Amino acid sequence: MARRQPICRPATQLSHALIMTLCLALLGCAEPQNAPSASPYKEPSAYSNKEPSAAFNEKPLASRNNEASAPSHKALAAAQFSGRNALRHIAAQVTLGPRSPYHPRAKARTLDYIETHLKPLTTRIARQPFVRHGLNGTNVWASIDGSDGDGAGRLMLGAHWDTRPFADRDANIDHRQRPVLGANDGGSGVAVLLEVARVLQKQPARSSVDLLFFDFEDMGQIDGLPFSIGARAFVAAQPDYRVDGGAIIDMVCDQRLRIPREGYSNSHAPNVLDAIWQSAARQSATVFVDAPGVPIVDDHLPFLEAGIAVVDLIHYPFPSSWHTLNDRVENCSAANLAQVGRTLLDFIYHHGAIER
Ligand code: 1BN
Ligand code: ZN
Numbered sequence: 001m002a003r004r005q006p007i008c009r010p011a012t013q014l015s016h017a018l019i020m021t022l023c024l025a026l027l028g029c030a031e032p033q034n035a036p037s038a039s040p041y042k043e044p045s046a047y048s049n050k051e052p053s054a055a056f057n058e059k060p061l062a063s064r065n066n067e068a069s070a071p072s073h074k075a076l077a078a079a080q081f082s083g084r085n086a087l088r089h090i091a092a093q094v095t096l097g098p099r100s101p102y103h104p105r106a107k108a109r110t111l112d113y114i115e116t117h118l119k120p121l122t123t124r125i126a127r128q129p130f131v132r133h134g135l136n137g138t139n140v141w142a143s144i145d146g147s148d149g150d151g152a153g154r155l156m157l158g159a160h161w162d163t164r165p166f167a168d169r170d171a172n173i174d175h176r177q178r179p180v181l182g183a184n185d186g187g188s189g190v191a192v193l194l195e196v197a198r199v200l201q202k203q204p205a206r207s208s209v210d211l212l213f214f215d216f217e218d219m220g221q222i223d224g225l226p227f228s229i230g231a232r233a234f235v236a237a238q239p240d241y242r243v244d245g246g247a248i249i250d251m252v253c254d255q256r257l258r259i260p261r262e263g264y265s266n267s268h269a270p271n272v273l274d275a276i277w278q279s280a281a282r283q284s285a286t287v288f289v290d291a292p293g294v295p296i297v298d299d300h301l302p303f304l305e306a307g308i309a310v311v312d313l314i315h316y317p318f319p320s321s322w323h324t325l326n327d328r329v330e331n332c333s334a335a336n337l338a339q340v341g342r343t344l345l346d347f348i349y350h351h352g353a354i355e356r
Contacts, residue, residue, distance in 0.1 A: 159189025206352025263295030
């Protein structure tokens with residue numbers, strides 16, 4: 001159900017530093033566990049060969065895993081994902097303001113918010129500034145080392161942290177010059193990744209996980225700009241980047257969430273989709289619909305073009321709030337966020353169980 005009351009108070013009443021402190025305390029992730037390192041990512045992954053997704057090309061997952069009928073420790077760990085925590089992360093981002101190029105302070109505060117939450121939870125975290133199409137953007141790359149180092153593989157989860165500068169699909173023509181708040185479109189993917197990081201820090205996976213936050217996904221068709229500017233900048237800056245598989249998480253909080261098998265993912269990384277849908281079945285996550293979806297231009301495309309098996313988990317048909325002023329926290333569902341987060345954790349925990 002949607003929660004009308006954001007936990008964090010509006011910036012007009014409290015400074016954003018205080019908001020951040022309150023959120024950290026409320027989310028129970030204020031105790032640093034791992035010494036953060038601001039150094040840029042140095043070690044190439046053991047999977048940095050040009051073979052895409054080797055682990056997903058072996059044998060069907062079902063034959064690799066010995067599933068007992070009692071809930072496994074992996075299922076129990078995945079259940080630690082809190083949809084309410086994720087919803088609070090969405091509310092906090094919306095409170096910081098639109099994450100558009102016309103709101104640089106909100107963007108700076110959002111980057112601080114992401115970094116402040118992830119530093120105690122991750123092994124490495126680094127900002128990656130870039131300039132593309134005359135825009136100064138920042139991606140964030142955080143990594144959580146698996147308990148087996150890279151011996152159990154490496155996965156990636158990505159989300160865009162920017163929001164669309166204009167609500168150009170709003171039914172009210174007077175709203176179309178105003179910025180989208182991006183609870184769902186932008187906020188929800190970031191929120192899921194932050195809450196996944198909290199669970200992984202408490203219940204480490206054997207596989208390593210990269211968490212990637214992309215800027216400027218949502219500038220498409222504004223002044224002739226393309227979509228996915230930040231994701232493309234990331235792939236261009238890391239030509240040797242390789243993971244066993246990955247997923248972009250985009251627009252996953254709507255109350256009527258429905259995630260089909262997005263078209264490009266289905267044709268270029270069906271094994272990753274299969275593994276995620278198996279996780280969804282184990283987690284009774286009915287928002288994942290086992291039906292083909294249309295191809296969508298999103299942050300997975302630069303990865304697929306580079307031969308990296310990254311799929312797009314996105315609500316389709318897009319909800320009516322898409323690119324309108326109605327993209328608000330009130331339309332988000334903690335229960336649906338939990339289905340998505342638990343499925344992703346199940347996917348990560350099971351990937352670590354694959355014999356290599
Ligand atoms: C996703 C969220 N997208 C934009 N906001 C990607 C997209 C690109 C969707 C083109 C439809 C058309
Ligand atoms: Zn959008």
